[in-house]
Amino acid sequence: MNSAYILTLSCPDRTGIVHAVSGFLLERGANIEEAAQYNDHDTGLFFMRVRFACETHDEATLCAQIGVLATSFGMNWQLHAAAVPMKTVILVSKDGHCLNDLLFRWKSGHLHIDIRAIVSNHRDFYQLAASYNVPFHHIPVTAATKAQGEAKQYEIIESEGAELVVLARYMQILSNDLCQKLAGRAINIHHSFLPSFKGAKPYYQAHDRGVKLIGATAHYVTADLDEGPIIEQDVARADHTDTVEDLTARGRDTESQVLARAVKWHSEHRVLLNGHRTVVFR
Structure with a gap:
């Protein structure tokens, strides 16, 4: 090896x-x-x-x-x-299902990554991080402190030598400057089948439209919100009886699986950028 x-x-x-x-x-x-x-x-x-x-x-x-x-x-x-795992930093907010899934897959040997740090704008998952012996950094973000917060985030990313940054339901919009610094090495999971239902509340939009499929999309982060090159997508069935809460609960599994596949393929160097698209050698 x-x-x-x-x-x-x-x-x-x-x-x-x-x-x-x-x-x-x-x-x-x-x-x-x-x-x-x-x-x-x-x-x-x-x-x-x-x-x-x-x-x-x-x-x-x-x-x-x-x-x-x-x-x-x-x-x-x-x-x-090939033997060197990819150094990775994970960003997360208050929804921890994708973070928990990535941590478990990593420790189980199913992801060829080395999680160096978890960064969050909330304190919710410091105990989860500690249980995996991963450093946890709480960096609050407000409109007034966004620039300083991103500077601290980027300092952590660089100090850990991160080749990959995963936005595991990190619900803050990154600045254009940070997007450019992380170009090609930051993956976001969006809880919708893009290009449909962009923005912060796609399950509400999906419920309002009465969709029969809900989805999740893993894509590279760019300055254009939810417009980055798509790496992986998947869907789950929905029907007229589903509430927003039903769609949200069902979507969590899809989000976790889609993000894990995208992280796996990226860490194995199977994803090549092709303009605003990707080539994925699965």
């Missing part, structure tokens, strides 16, 4: 990319363990994820050599040591 790496890349589509990448790995004695690719005919872009084992070269050497290959194809690429 210590010699296993994951290479992800995207570039303008052309012939010979797969041959070049596989040949590069073959020349270095690497064994390809998993490979997936996608040609987007709408954008003319090519996407690839390769997991391989290589005993003869260390990560720094591979990065330097991949850089030479990447230049000739105009690649955006990343190389990751």
Whole structure:
């Protein structure tokens, strides 16, 4: 496992990319363990994820050599040591079902992450955090203190070296500045099947419209509220007898499952950004 790496890349589509990448790995004695690719005919872009084992070269050497290959194809690429769990910080408010689910999956070994801290604008879950031996940071947020609060949040994120920030029902809108700083590494769970019912009370909107399906959407955070690239979605049935409380209770399970899948795929480097969309190699 210590010699296993994951290479992800995207570039303008052309012939010979797969041959070049596989040949590069073959020349270095690497064994390809998993490979997936996608040609987007709408954008003319090519996407690839390769997991391989290589005993003869260390990560720094591979990065330097991949850089030479990447230049000739105009690649955006990343190389990751497969054995290293992704350092993660979780933000949460007063609904803890997604937080509880992520913590349990992490400790059960089902998520390849390393939860370094939990940050909340409420104190409700400090005992839950302590039961998992995770540092808990209470940072109240008001209109007057929002800038200072976000500065403290970002300081924690950076000090923990977080590669992933999860908004596990964190019910504060992030500023444009913080969204830009966390671009591509912050995942939000929205309790609706986007693009329907954006905003703070989607279950109320869904009930008012009498929908027959309620959903949840995990997406990357952007400055445009609930508009970020979608990673995963799912739905649950609803009918005319359901109250708002019924929809909310039923939706919690869907939210937890959708967010967990998105976190899993991101932490395994299976999600590549494709403009305002994503490519997910499941």
